Amino acid sequence: MSLPVTKRKKSAKKALIISTAAKMFREKGFTGSSMRDLAENIGIEAASLYNHIESKSQILNEIIWGVSHDCKLQLENLEAANGTSLQKIEALIRFHTQMMLTRFEEYSVMVNEWIHLETGQLATFAAERRRYVKKMEAMVQEGIDKGELKPLMPYVVVLNILSSVRGLEFWHKSAKSHTAVEIEENMVAHLIGGIKN
Amino acid sequence: MSLPVTKRKKSAKKALIISTAAKMFREKGFTGSSMRDLAENIGIEAASLYNHIESKSQILNEIIWGVSHDCKLQLENLEAANGTSLQKIEALIRFHTQMMLTRFEEYSVMVNEWIHLETGQLATFAAERRRYVKKMEAMVQEGIDKGELKPLMPYVVVLNILSSVRGLEFWHKSAKSHTAVEIEENMVAHLIGGIKN
DNA sequence: CCTACCGATCGGTAGG
């Protein structure tokens, strides 16, 4: 039940457009990247892009929802799983660190460029993000209530975790003198170490 | 020894241009902000901006170097001061938190938009930033060597601190249900708590 | 500080 060859080719080209765009959006930002540069990086004319995608905004949408959907799934799985709040928060730190390190371009675009989503998409994403943060805060609060965690403001703890992961964009761009595993362990040690009772 | 009135007026207008631009650059990014919008927000024509500033890039330069100079000064004062590594790192967390909360627009533009500096300025800023991080890492390393701090990778600790401060941009934009003082105390508790022995 | 305007570039469409 594979797709006709032309359709497969088409969607492969679309995937190429989106991944190339992710690279560019991360480097120069969404507004700093032009459709002509994107086309040139792929080796076609700007007009030809529109056989595969509808608009510049649609590309940003697909990049962002691709990553954000996977984050949401992971959080829901974790909520439903067994384990202490501490274990769940640690798992989330590891998950987000892995996302940033392995899906670096898309993840960076999500955290840095979501402001440039169009009005409707922007509102949806902002609401989704807020829900996500609230759920993480609830995990932290539960850990505090059970005495697993120090009584810090969940809001600050969650913001620090997500922001610290975001900051790993720097590491990814640098001449890497440390391994991904080292980074992940130190992220956990610092961010969990600061809240564990 | 005050300046002639016209000169004072001119530099006041320049300051207005720069502070208005900082607001816009933070909201829409450097590339997403146009000189025409900037002029309109001030109430003049776009062409008139150029009586006070040389270029769009110059505005970004002035915003960024203004904040970064003050950060550099503070770090140098702290290096020369008495106190344990732990005390110095805590002071730095408090200082950066204060900078983000009180000079929100400029600080946000520095951490988010420095990529859009022109080549020469970009190289200078990147080098300056690298030096800054290295100095902070040295403080952390010293604390580890003296047994004040846990043996974490200084690189990760410093990145987490600076990134967490950067993340406070969210708090500043939100309906603030917590005070700046609470935020600062929780930043210290979480980030210092994670490294203190 | 304005009017008038420059060349360049933008996202995107028509038509093949």
Next chain:
DNA sequence: CCTACCGATCGGTAGG
């Protein structure tokens, strides 16, 4: 997938 092109907008200058 291309050529040809649209109207809009960009940063910036000339000249007053």
